[in-house]
Amino acid sequence: MKTGTKAKVRRSLVENGAPPEWNVRVMTVDDFYSYCDRDGIVVSEKPLGQFGLYMLRDGRPEIHLHELLSGADWLFVGFHELAHHWLSTMRIQFFQGRDMEPEYEADAVAACAMIPRPLLACCQPSEIAELYGYSPNLINLRREIFDRWQI
Numbered sequence: 001m002k003t004g005t006k007a008k009v010r011r012s013l014v015e016n017g018a019p020p021e022w023n024v025r026v027m028t029v030d031d032f033y034s035y036c037d038r039d040g041i042v043v044s045e046k047p048l049g050q051f052g053l054y055m056l057r058d059g060r061p062e063i064h065l066h067e068l069l070s071g072a073d074w075l076f077v078g079f080h081e082l083a084h085h086w087l088s089t090m091r092i093q094f095f096q097g098r099d100m101e102p103e104y105e106a107d108a109v110a111a112c113a114m115i116p117r118p119l120l121a122c123c124q125p126s127e128i129a130e131l132y133g134y135s136p137n138l139i140n141l142r143r144e145i146f147d148r149w150q151i
Contacts, residue, residue, distance in 0.1 A: 009108060009109070022109070027079065027113040029074075044064050045064075048064060048065075048066045063085070072132065072135065079110035082109075082110075083105065083110060
């Protein structure tokens with residue numbers, strides 16, 4: 001990642017109307033739906049060939065989540081797709097592959113929404129897993145994001 005990417009991510013989120021509580025408190029399913037309602041995003045669950053999809057249809061934002069997702073996986077994918085909306089600079093975008101910068105930024109937004117910096121600072125990974133039912137992979141990703149970007 002280029003120098004300044006962490007500031008770019010946060011600045012882009014704020015400029016595009018992300019909630020001020022992002023990376024401050026643990027966000028929930030209710031928060032996800034509230035932000036989607038606020039931004040006029042249609043959310044649906046259906047069979048997909050991937051976990052989630054963000055798209056614009058006739059100028060209206062849509063988030064589609066795989067119908068078999070549940071719990072923390074559903075929330076992570078939901079916030080990941082919402083991050084594409086918050087970080088979007090182009091009218092049409094198709095994101096595939098985990099190595100692309102927009103995908104990593106969306107993962108960072110989702111991980112910080114679910115495991116904000118204060119939680120990461122005060123709790124051991126095992127405590128976070130026990131309290132919230134988060135997978136070791138999610139917790140490791142969040143630690144990696146902190147180590148890389150200091151957010």
